Amino acid sequence: MSPEHGAAVATALTNYVFPNDIHVLWSLMIVLYPYITGIVAGAFIVSSLYHVFHIESLKPVSRYALVFALAFLAFATVPLLNHLGHPERAMNMMLTPSPTSAMAGFGYIYSAYAVVLILEILFIYRPTLVALKKKAHGGMKLLYGILTLGSDNLSPEALKVDHKITAFLAAIGIPMACTLHGYVGFIFGGVKANPMWATPLMPVIFLLSASVSGIAGIILSYIVIRKYTNKPIDMDCVRTLIKFLWGCFILDFVFEMLELFSHAYMATHHWEALRDLYTGPLYWSFIVAQVGIFSLIPFVALGVLSLVKFSDKFVMKWGSILSAMILVQVLLMRWNVVIGGQLMSKSERGHAVFHPGFFTKEGIIVSAIIMVLPIVFLWLLSKVFPFWLDDDPAVEGQSA
Amino acid sequence: MMKGIEQEISRGRRAFIKKVLGGTIAGSLLLVIPAGAMDLDKIPEQIPGMRKEKGPFIKGKKFAFIVDITRCIGCGSCCVADKNEYKVPDGNYRTWVERYVIDDHDNVYVDSPNGGLDGYQEPRKDLPHPTRDTFFVPKLCNMCEHPSCVQVCPVGATFQTEDGFVLIDYKRCVGCGYCVQACPYSVRFINPKTETADKCTWCYHRVRKGLLPACVNVCPVQARKFGDLNDHESEVYKILHQPHVISVLKPGMGNKPSLHYVGLRREVV
Numbered sequence: 103m104s105p106e107h108g109a110a111v112a113t114a115l116t117n118y119v120f121p122n123d124i125h126v127l128w129s130l131m132i133v134l135y136p137y138i139t140g141i142v143a144g145a146f147i148v149s150s151l152y153h154v155f156h157i158e159s160l161k162p163v164s165r166y167a168l169v170f171a172l173a174f175l176a177f178a179t180v181p182l183l184n185h186l187g188h189p190e191r192a193m194n195m196m197l198t199p200s201p202t203s204a205m206a207g208f209g210y211i212y213s214a215y216a217v218v219l220i221l222e223i224l225f226i227y228r229p230t231l232v233a234l235k236k237k238a239h240g241g242m243k244l245l246y247g248i249l250t251l252g253s254d255n256l257s258p259e260a261l262k263v264d265h266k267i268t269a270f271l272a273a274i275g276i277p278m279a280c281t282l283h284g285y286v287g288f289i290f291g292g293v294k295a296n297p298m299w300a301t302p303l304m305p306v307i308f309l310l311s312a313s314v315s316g317i318a319g320i321i322l323s324y325i326v327i328r329k330y331t332n333k334p335i336d337m338d339c340v341r342t343l344i345k346f347l348w349g350c351f352i353l354d355f356v357f358e359m360l361e362l363f364s365h366a367y368m369a370t371h372h373w374e375a376l377r378d379l380y381t382g383p384l385y386w387s388f389i390v391a392q393v394g395i396f397s398l399i400p401f402v403a404l405g406v407l408s409l410v411k412f413s414d415k416f417v418m419k420w421g422s423i424l425s426a427m428i429l430v431q432v433l434l435m436r437w438n439v440v441i442g443g444q445l446m447s448k449s450e451r452g453h454a455v456f457h458p459g460f461f462t463k464e465g466i467i468v469s470a471i472i473m474v475l476p477i478v479f480l481w482l483l484s485k486v487f488p489f490w491l492d493d494d495p496a497v498e499g500q501s502a
Numbered sequence: 503m504m505k506g507i508e509q510e511i512s513r514g515r516r517a518f519i520k521k522v523l524g525g526t527i528a529g530s531l532l533l534v535i536p537a538g539a540m541d542l543d544k545i546p547e548q549i550p551g552m553r554k555e556k557g558p559f560i561k562g563k564k565f566a567f568i569v570d571i572t573r574c575i576g577c578g579s580c581c582v583a584d585k586n587e588y589k590v591p592d593g594n595y596r597t598w599v600e601r602y603v604i605d606d607h608d609n610v611y612v613d614s615p616n617g618g619l620d621g622y623q624e625p626r627k628d629l630p631h632p633t634r635d636t637f638f639v640p641k642l643c644n645m646c647e648h649p650s651c652v653q654v655c656p657v658g659a660t661f662q663t664e665d666g667f668v669l670i671d672y673k674r675c676v677g678c679g680y681c682v683q684a685c686p687y688s689v690r691f692i693n694p695k696t697e698t699a700d701k702c703t704w705c706y707h708r709v710r711k712g713l714l715p716a717c718v719n720v721c722p723v724q725a726r727k728f729g730d731l732n733d734h735e736s737e738v739y740k741i742l743h744q745p746h747v748i749s750v751l752k753p754g755m756g757n758k759p760s761l762h763y764v765g766l767r768r769e770v771v
Contacts, residue, residue, distance in 0.1 A: 118611075118614070120614075121594075122691045123688050124593070125593075125692075127679040127682050186676050187676065187678075187696075187698055188698065191674065192676060194674065195676065199656060199657065200656055202653045202654075203654050203656040203680070205678065206657070292654075294650065294684075294756075295650060295755065444683070447688070448687065449688070
């Protein structure tokens with residue numbers, strides 16, 4: 103008798119996919135949505151490290167991080183709208199929401215967060231905007247007039263009030279940023295029908311990966327922009343950011359692996375299908391790329407870069423490279439969660455395949471455009487909000 | 503004695519063939535009559551008392567659907583009737599029929615080519631071992647008492663009626679696909695024509711007019727049954743209150759389906 107003949111329960115996988123599961127419905131757009139939202143939340147956390155937790159070495163990027171967050175926030179819903187079958191009805195999610203829907207909650211959290219972020223930027227930049235308004239002409243003068251909220255009062259009392267407001271906004275902004283991205287994780291983690299998504303660890307992993315993508319985005323863009331504009335780079339700031347990146351990435355990567363380990367260890371009836379998914383269609387994008395190349399290398403290298411004293415040039419070069427790798431890691435993670443989760447049929451007997459189109463409505467070209475838009479918007483914002491204190495007409499020894 | 507048994511078998515066969523033919527003809531009739539031209543009110547009432555009911559939703563009724571897998575022959579009539587009733591776009595399925603084959607090595611093979619729409623006319627030939635057992639499992643909306651799709655819909659476009667139907671308001675649906683992800687049974691899809699969510703409705707429009715769902719109507723072997731559980735004379739009430747082997751799909755999901763299966767096998771997901 104062959105061993106399989108003696109099997110009590112018939113469990114052979116036959117690669118049967120439910121007929122409706124052949125379509126991978128949530129495509130690249132839904133990969134980009136948590137990616138962009140994560141960058142927003144992470145960048146805000148960088149700013150709060152200075153504004154709330156008073157990590158002084160992060161002062162050079164404290165204002166830039168907020169504008170950076172705004173640039174990405176402005177486009178966070180674009181992939182969602184592009185994905186919807188009826189985008190013209192999108193506002194119904196906020197006008198007539200269903201109270202039991204995890205997705206309906208996102209609109210409110212996103213909007214509330216947008217209000218806090220915009221107010222935070224306007225109050226922190228108020229002295230700068232007032233100074234710029236005085237110099238400006240025509241349309242720009244009008245724009246600065248609107249952005250200063252009609253008040254040119256820069257008296258010490260007024261600035262004290264501003265400071266109190268910004269401290270308050272930053273303080274409520276941190277839990278809101280955490281909620282924003284933790285909630286995005288919950289949108290996936292609350293889908294009980296999908297054993298890959300349905301884990302209480304999902305919001306935690308999403309939040310931690312958001313933090314690392316935001317910090318990495320700030321490091322990379324700070325170095326690139328300063329270098330490109332021939333301005334000195336504050337290495338103390340870069341080194342501190344790298345340490346935070348390393349710290350957050352330790353938590354992020356460990357929890358990502360613990361999640362996988364938990365599935366394997368508990369080995370419920372879902373595990374067989376999950377294992378086949380990770381070792382099958384997700385082998386290259388998850389095991390090789392996300393874990394092997396873009397997690398393990400930065401995991402070790404960021405530690406070395408944080409603990410060993412290297413030259414400024416070396417830290418700058420490798421800080422940029424590792425930040426870029428982390429940005430790829432998080433994008434891969436979004437791909438493996440969003441696409442990977444859908445590849446496994448709810449028949450638990452097989453998986454579908456997915457290859458994104460190039461020129462399709464939700465294809466690679468459109469995705470690339472959507473990822474470039476926040477960068478273009480960031481450049482536009484730089485014309486209104488000076489990123490750096492050394493560009494700021496209002497800064498003469500006063501705090502940002 | 504032997505002759506008596508043979509006669510009995512032969513009579514059973516004749517009755518069976520009659521039923522199949524009857525069903526096939528009924529199914530074919532559905533195909534030739536354009537859906538729009540049919541006046542449903544002129545067809546004799548099939549669900550007792552339904553035409554007396556007033557109001558958009560019916561209180562005091564609790565509908566249930568029963569699929570008897572010991573009866574299903576995999577002819578695909580139900581799938582044809584459904585596709586015809588709703589003009590379901592190719593590649594999407596409001597209902598489908600799965601074929602299970604268990605070989606003498608206890609391996610389970612499942613397939614559902616074209617959702618069973620063409621009927622299972624040939625046995626599977628790609629299997630390495632002799633077949634020990636085979637059966638068909640029709641799938642459709644489970645009309646859950648606790649539907650995940652209703653829970654997750656961000657705009658309330660998917661809703662539950664008082665008499666237990668889970669329906670979609672196609673004019674409100676934003677087409678986000680969250681319900682498709684949330685349904686444990688994969689009965690939902692985004693209709694490429696309307697760009698909204700879509701799924702089996704247990705033929706709500708027919709039921710409201712006292713008629714059985716189209717798939718129930720055409721099934722030649724009565725593998726699909728539909729009725730009101732509050733009517734103790736209904737077939738579904740009797741089946742669910744008799745000592746049959748009855749279960750629902752994925753009971754661990756906690757959705758409490760109103761779709762019940764007679765003779766459900768443990769291999770079925």
